[in-house]
Amino acid sequence: MLLLHTCCAPCALPLLEYLLTFKKAEDIVLYFYNPNIFPRAEYDKRLEALKTIAKIYHLKLIVGTYEHQNWLEYLRNSLEKPLNSYQENQERCLKCFEFRLKQAIHWAAENHFEEWATTLSVNRFKDTNFINKYSQQLSQQFGIKYLPLNLDPYKTYQRERELVKAYNIYSQKYCGCEFSLAK
Numbered sequence: 012m013l014l015l016h017t018c019c020a021p022c023a024l025p026l027l028e029y030l031l032t033f034k035k036a037e038d039i040v041l042y043f044y045n046p047n048i049f050p051r052a053e054y055d056k057r058l059e060a061l062k063t064i065a066k067i068y069h070l071k072l073i074v075g076t077y078e079h080q081n082w083l084e085y086l087r088n089s090l091e092k093p094l095n096s097y098q099e100n101q102e103r104c105l106k107c108f109e110f111r112l113k114q115a116i117h118w119a120a121e122n123h124f125e126e127w128a129t130t131l132s133v134n135r136f137k138d139t140n141f142i143n144k145y146s147q148q149l150s151q152q153f154g155i156k157y158l159p160l161n162l163d164p165y166k167t168y169q170r171e172r173e174l175v176k177a178y179n180i181y182s183q184k185y186c187g188c189e190f191s192l193a194k
């Protein structure tokens with residue numbers, strides 16, 4: 012069984028299309044754990060979009076806790092400067108990835124998954140080198156296989172846009188947190 016940590020429906024669409032070429036729907040579980048998203052109304056919109064995708068592909072969807080304050084605290088305790096002083100893809104974002112990926116692998120381990128992956132790893136706007144390296148480290152620590160999604164980020168993004176349009180899926184205009192919203 013594969014646990015797919017899923018940041019949002021648009022990113023999930025082309026990856027699911029790919030994964031379903033060699034895996035059965037019943038062997039994939041979506042895990043929505045994104046307490047970085049702000050405000051709550053935006054979180055709910057993104058979750059609703061993912062529920063639609065789960066229905067389309069007949070996939071099980073697990074929804075993690077929306078613990079935005081804990082996410083903020085983790086970042087504040089890990090970083091020296093005020094959170095709004097970082098640009099996207101700098102240290103704040105790396106800590107944000109860490110927070111979500113750690114929880115995803117914990118959940119995978121507690122629920123006896125053999126394999127895990129994250130949609131964050133094929134995002135042309137993110138530091139995918141960091142995401143893949145950090146996920147591999149967690150995999151070694153937890154003894155769960157990491158499935159790298161070695162797809163071309165540009166072609167994947169193109170396909171994402173086509174699928175978003177075809178299924179009429181909500182597509183967010185900013186990364187997620189209040190700091191990316193303010194830009």
Ligand code: SF4
Pocket residue numbers: 047048099100103104105107108186187188189190191
């Ligand atoms: S910009 Fe995106 S990745 Fe960076 S901290 Fe905010 S939500 Fe996380």
